Amino acid sequence: MSVAKILCCLLLTCHLSEGKKLKGNRTVVDTEQRRVLKVKQPYVSSSIFRLFLEGEDTCTVDPLQLHTLTSCGFNSSNPLIIITHGWSVNGMMSSWVFRLARALKANLIDVNVVVTDWLSLAHQHYPIAVQSARTVGKDIAHLLQSLQAQYQYPVRKAHLIGFSLGAHTSGFAGSYLGGSEKIGRITGLDPAGPLFEGMSPTDRLSPDDAEFVDVIHTFTHERMGFSVGIKQAVAHYDFYPNGGDFQPGCDLQNIYEHVAQYGLIGFEQTVKCSHERSVNLFIDSLLNKDKQSVAYRCSDNSAFDKGVCLDCRKNRCNTLGYNIKKVCVGTSKRLYLRTRSRMPYKLYHYQLRIQFINQTETIEPSLTISLAGTKEESREIHITFTEMIAVNRTYTFLITLDRDLGDLMLLKLRWEGSNLWKNMWNRVQTIIPWGGWKRKPLLTVGKISVKAGETQERTCFCAMENDVQHVEVLQDKVFVRCKEETTKPCRRRHS
Numbered sequence: 001m002s003v004a005k006i007l008c009c010l011l012l013t014c015h016l017s018e019g020k021k022l023k024g025n026r027t028v029v030d031t032e033q034r035r036v037l038k039v040k041q042p043y044v045s046s047s048i049f050r051l052f053l054e055g056e057d058t059c060t061v062d063p064l065q066l067h068t069l070t071s072c073g074f075n076s077s078n079p080l081i082i083i084t085h086g087w088s089v090n091g092m093m094s095s096w097v098f099r100l101a102r103a104l105k106a107n108l109i110d111v112n113v114v115v116t117d118w119l120s121l122a123h124q125h126y127p128i129a130v131q132s133a134r135t136v137g138k139d140i141a142h143l144l145q146s147l148q149a150q151y152q153y154p155v156r157k158a159h160l161i162g163f164s165l166g167a168h169t170s171g172f173a174g175s176y177l178g179g180s181e182k183i184g185r186i187t188g189l190d191p192a193g194p195l196f197e198g199m200s201p202t203d204r205l206s207p208d209d210a211e212f213v214d215v216i217h218t219f220t221h222e223r224m225g226f227s228v229g230i231k232q233a234v235a236h237y238d239f240y241p242n243g244g245d246f247q248p249g250c251d252l253q254n255i256y257e258h259v260a261q262y263g264l265i266g267f268e269q270t271v272k273c274s275h276e277r278s279v280n281l282f283i284d285s286l287l288n289k290d291k292q293s294v295a296y297r298c299s300d301n302s303a304f305d306k307g308v309c310l311d312c313r314k315n316r317c318n319t320l321g322y323n324i325k326k327v328c329v330g331t332s333k334r335l336y337l338r339t340r341s342r343m344p345y346k347l348y349h350y351q352l353r354i355q356f357i358n359q360t361e362t363i364e365p366s367l368t369i370s371l372a373g374t375k376e377e378s379r380e381i382h383i384t385f386t387e388m389i390a391v392n393r394t395y396t397f398l399i400t401l402d403r404d405l406g407d408l409m410l411l412k413l414r415w416e417g418s419n420l421w422k423n424m425w426n427r428v429q430t431i432i433p434w435g436g437w438k439r440k441p442l443l444t445v446g447k448i449s450v451k452a453g454e455t456q457e458r459t460c461f462c463a464m465e466n467d468v469q470h471v472e473v474l475q476d477k478v479f480v481r482c483k484e485e486t487t488k489p490c491r492r493r494h495s
Ligand SMILES: *[C@@H]1O[C@H](CO)[C@@H](O)[C@H](O)[C@H]1NC(C)=O
Pocket: 025
């Protein structure tokens, strides 16, 4: 174990004990915790636990009569996953619950999947359902304690997956457990925002609630001061796909069309789309093993958009979904990625760095780029500079592609220019054919390189032999992978 790792673990321990201190100050939680732990009279659970079998079949488990677990087919040598739904508008079990359960069962095989059914409490006004979330957390904690007592089933073999309000419910289960052992993992799928945003760690899902907590934020778009999903980081790893705001293919602009087409269900579908994308991304990680989405640590989404965050050193990147690397981290890490609008969601991330030298006129160009690798060729990618190009400055862009190009070999660049430039040049040529201007408008490309986030490899591009790196308006200019000796300084500079 490296020194860094040990330090990191120490930091984590500090962080966790700090969390406990905070909890100690909250007398309400404390007495309630004690009541759960010391309870001897039969515990009355307000939630129903159903062991998932197949399709939409479940077997109801009575936490007081644990032999019902065995008769339902619970196997205590296997891990336990507990899925908890959120607030319910219609009082029905959402279809995603079974889709997730089936994906877990089909891909992990030796696993017990239990569904928490708290629909009767969840089908209330939202603030009342929020209050019930604690009760349901207690029910889950009680189930885990019973398993521990009667089967010596270790709590750390449990993985709670909660959606929306169910994410905080899972967190409450972790904090009610107390004891020396913690729940192994809690995954929060777009944890609910209203009444949780900005609350203290004991009043929402937090990294203190399990050994490892990961969260996917997919619908934090703020409307009239509130957002459906929580914006703040509440886990060890917080993933913000596409910024976490809302998701591609769920465009809010389509809302009127959806309503016209499907009535109010259309409205519901549009709102649910981004919120439930968190579930679909998680399911995607189980179904498409060869297309695991990678996310990168970044300060915020606009920095990520500039392509400056595709670094994997020191655990700065991680895999989204079930197969996340459970590495020890001190504080919450925010990770960003772009995704497709449908399954498989994976996109490949590239950072383009381009430098312009000897630029005399300040210009505002737009470029079209295409890349070719050993496996595939990309489509054309348009890049627009948001600021004027300055002398010898390096510009960085994020490019995402839905396919893996293999080793990059070739880069084609076209300066779209503005019509202004083109017209002006033509006019100058017509009026003063002998050349009143010393030169055509030119972009001189300095260093140009592309780094693939997924492989962490940087490729430098050079103009072809005996060619200078000048680019004229509307001219296709091809750059090829630099020869090894010229690649070296490029690598040293950027990695
Ligand atoms: C407990 O919380 C109150 C405010 O809610 C604060 O004034 C007090 O200092 C805290 N006590 C400890 C021991 O942290």
